[in-house]
Amino acid sequence: MKTGGGRIAVMTVLGWMLAGVSTGCVSSSTYELAKSNATTAKQMKLQIEALEATLRDTREKLERTDQDWREARDELLRVKIERE
DSSP, X not given: OOXXXXXXXXXXXXXXXXXXXHHHHHHHHHXXXXXXXXXXXXXXXXXXXXXXXXXXXXXXXXXXXXXXXXXXXXXXXXXXXXXX
């Protein structure tokens, strides 16, 4: 037969074991959430990089178009001046 002090010790140990198990579950879910967030962040970073590359290409095309337009305008002005 166990004494009252022995029962308290056993209950204390069982309590700590249960607390450890529940903490482990929380830590596991926290880890899974962090892992999921890291994956999402990585995907978003890749999307941002792709969008930035597209933006750079679009800006370059716009600059070339603007330059072509200015050259055509200047040429038309030269032709107009020559005819007058």
